[in-house]
Amino acid sequence: MKKSTKSKAQPADRKSLSYRLAKDWSMNKWKYIMILPVVIYLILFCYKPMYGLVIAFKNYKLTRGIDGSPWVSPWYYWFQNFFEDPYFWRLIKNTFVLSGLTILFGFPAPIILALLLNEIKSNKFKRVVQTITYMPYFISMVVMCSIIKIFCQQNGLFSTIVEAFGGTGQNYLMNGAYFPLIYVLSDIWQGIGWNSIIYLAALTSIDQQLYEAAKVDGANRWQLMTHVTLPGLMPTIVVMFILRMGNIVNIGYEKILLLYNPSIYNVSDVISTYIYRLSFPTSGMPLYSKATAIGLFNSLINVVFLLFTNWLSKKTTESSLF
Amino acid sequence: MAKNKNKNNNHQIHESAGSRTFDVVNVFIMLFLCVVTLYPMWYILCASFSNNAYVSAHPGTILWPHGFTAGSYMLAFTHPLLISGYANTLIVLLVSLPINMLLTIFAGYFWASKNVMLKKPFVIMIMITMFFNAGMIPNYLNVRSLGLYNSLWSLILPGALSVFDTIICRTAIEGIPHSLVESAYLDGANDLKIVFKIIMPLIKPTLAVLLLYYGVGHWNAWFNASIYIKDNDRLPIQNIMRSILIANSNLLNSAGADTDQVDMFADTIKYSTIILTTVPVLCVYPFLQKYFVKGIMVGAVKE
Numbered sequence: 001m002k003k004s005t006k007s008k009a010q011p012a013d014r015k016s017l018s019y020r021l022a023k024d025w026s027m028n029k030w031k032y033i034m035i036l037p038v039v040i041y042l043i044l045f046c047y048k049p050m051y052g053l054v055i056a057f058k059n060y061k062l063t064r065g066i067d068g069s070p071w072v073s074p075w076y077y078w079f080q081n082f083f084e085d086p087y088f089w090r091l092i093k094n095t096f097v098l099s100g101l102t103i104l105f106g107f108p109a110p111i112i113l114a115l116l117l118n119e120i121k122s123n124k125f126k127r128v129v130q131t132i133t134y135m136p137y138f139i140s141m142v143v144m145c146s147i148i149k150i151f152c153q154q155n156g157l158f159s160t161i162v163e164a165f166g167g168t169g170q171n172y173l174m175n176g177a178y179f180p181l182i183y184v185l186s187d188i189w190q191g192i193g194w195n196s197i198i199y200l201a202a203l204t205s206i207d208q209q210l211y212e213a214a215k216v217d218g219a220n221r222w223q224l225m226t227h228v229t230l231p232g233l234m235p236t237i238v239v240m241f242i243l244r245m246g247n248i249v250n251i252g253y254e255k256i257l258l259l260y261n262p263s264i265y266n267v268s269d270v271i272s273t274y275i276y277r278l279s280f281p282t283s284g285m286p287l288y289s290k291a292t293a294i295g296l297f298n299s300l301i302n303v304v305f306l307l308f309t310n311w312l313s314k315k316t317t318e319s320s321l322f
Numbered sequence: 323m324a325k326n327k328n329k330n331n332n333h334q335i336h337e338s339a340g341s342r343t344f345d346v347v348n349v350f351i352m353l354f355l356c357v358v359t360l361y362p363m364w365y366i367l368c369a370s371f372s373n374n375a376y377v378s379a380h381p382g383t384i385l386w387p388h389g390f391t392a393g394s395y396m397l398a399f400t401h402p403l404l405i406s407g408y409a410n411t412l413i414v415l416l417v418s419l420p421i422n423m424l425l426t427i428f429a430g431y432f433w434a435s436k437n438v439m440l441k442k443p444f445v446i447m448i449m450i451t452m453f454f455n456a457g458m459i460p461n462y463l464n465v466r467s468l469g470l471y472n473s474l475w476s477l478i479l480p481g482a483l484s485v486f487d488t489i490i491c492r493t494a495i496e497g498i499p500h501s502l503v504e505s506a507y508l509d510g511a512n513d514l515k516i517v518f519k520i521i522m523p524l525i526k527p528t529l530a531v532l533l534l535y536y537g538v539g540h541w542n543a544w545f546n547a548s549i550y551i552k553d554n555d556r557l558p559i560q561n562i563m564r565s566i567l568i569a570n571s572n573l574l575n576s577a578g579a580d581t582d583q584v585d586m587f588a589d590t591i592k593y594s595t596i597i598l599t600t601v602p603v604l605c606v607y608p609f610l611q612k613y614f615v616k617g618i619m620v621g622a623v624k625e
Binding site for chain 1: 363366440444448456458460464480483514542549561596608611614615
């Protein structure tokens with residue numbers, strides 16, 4: 001059935017568009033019917049909200065709706081308002097500092113874990129370690145943040161440890177100096193095992209003959225790691241790094257929302273948490289239009305970073321997203 | 323050359339002691355990692371069975387249940403807000419998963435199919451949503467305008483399709499030999515039949531992982547409910563936990579519950595709810611562990 005229509009496809013190409021569409025419909029009717037609910041979903045929940053972005057250029061009033069609200073003048077009013085916001089530089093700084101630190105320390109951690117796991121001789125022990133280190137990935141953000149909160153209390157675990165070594169404990173979540181450390185360490189705790197999966201998978205695809213050859217040449221274990229294993233992992237590392245860089249502004253704001261408090265806003269408040277507070281303030285009027293404008297600004301930075309890293313990845317590794 | 327080899331050999335004999343030391347150190351590093359990972363869960367388990375006053379005085383430093391009691395669990399099973407929390411999460415999960423899976427499989431099958439004239443525009447339409455999201459407020463206003471505000475549907479419908487998971491599904495379907503699908507066509511089966519009778523049984527491991535991803539996502543989600551849901555008795559369990567654990571609110575006292583009971587287990591109830599929400603997930607993932615690689619590989623090194 002399928003074959004016969006295919007062989008006739010050649011002359012059909014020269015026929016009119018409507019004929020080809022009709023032919024396509026008769027062949028792929030069910031495929032189009034299957035994609036219909038997906039398209040309805042995309043329109044209702046992804047593209048319709050995109051239309052709502054116009055309120056970034058309006059003075060949105062809940063009572064007048066999106067279309068009824070007046071336009072602002074100049075059209076960039078809310079963007080200018082954000083750039084002149086006293087918190088603007090603080091938000092930019094915090095977003096990039098927290099994101100940068102997470103990449104600097106969080107990115108190499110799973111690679112190191114994969115390399116160390118690779119050196120474990122007992123397969124059973126290795127599997128147990130893997131299963132255990134995957135666990136935090138499945139713990140919800142609310143649970144993880146409450147654990148952090150409990151441990152950071154004045155008389156909590158961290159204070160107890162510090163006091164055992166002669167220091168003085170404190171509530172570490174009230175002291176801004178510790179926030180980046182808490183943020184990055186908890187990130188590593190939650191992701192180290194899960195993120196090592198990809199590197200462990202890449203390790204199995206390294207040619208075993210390379211190891212044999214290196215051993216014949218008298219390489220020791222350290223040399224095997226630096227001269228065979230690491231170069232074998234390099235393509236994966238590069239791809240993962242580029243993907244991570246393309247996501248730099250997408251900081252885990254859920255965690256910050258759960259952990260921060262006004263006394264450490266100066267180091268923990270990032271663009272997305274500011275958007276949240278403008279939209280759902282504990283007191284006063286929500287600034288929907290300004291929040292939308294900042295969100296749009298955030299998305300645009302993201303797209304720029306993505307296009308840039310995609311271009312970079314095309315040039316250097318010949319693998320790209322699009 | 324011979325000299326060089328000799329030198330290396332000496333080097334290796336010298337190294338073997340170092341090599342053994344490394345093995346020992348390595349095992350200790352792994353054990354340390356396991357302890358650091360497991361300790362918080364162990365502490366919570368012990369605290370949940372401990373005496374409330376003792377737990378309040380020792381946040382983070384309980385190695386064994388102190389004054390063993392399961393009272394906080396009894397409270398967790400009888401408190402109306404906790405019951406409604408678990409019920410709401412379960413409803414969202416049970417209604418969402420079939421929708422998630424159907425949309426993902428349909429989109430993945432369409433994406434993997436060949437000789438479809440209008441494939442490209444639809445695929446681009448799906449791809450764009452992976453890179454560009456309207457943002458918090460436009461999504462919020464959309465949920466309100468569709469009349470989903472303060473309804474569990476607001477937690478089910480937005481985000482019903484993950485593009486990333488669709489790509490995983492597409493790649494799995496592309497791995498199926500085309501001759502199988504072709505022969506089914508010849509037997510007169512339509513695409514719908516092919517998806518349910520041929521494709522789905524063949525990609526079971528992938529579907530299991532996708533089910534886990536979606537399931538854990540719904541089970542652990544709290545943010546959308548915090549802005550889309552107004553009534554306490556419609557909140558999922560994660561949001562109830564957020565109120566009592568993070569914000570230290572007295573939410574549990576305000577829901578017509580037995581306040582004496584709530585006061586008696588004010589701290590330990592936090593720990594038993596954590597155990598009750600976390601353990602189900604922790605029991606599932608080890609069984610799917612061997613399939614994880616498949617899902618992640620596809621996402622990172624696609625095309």
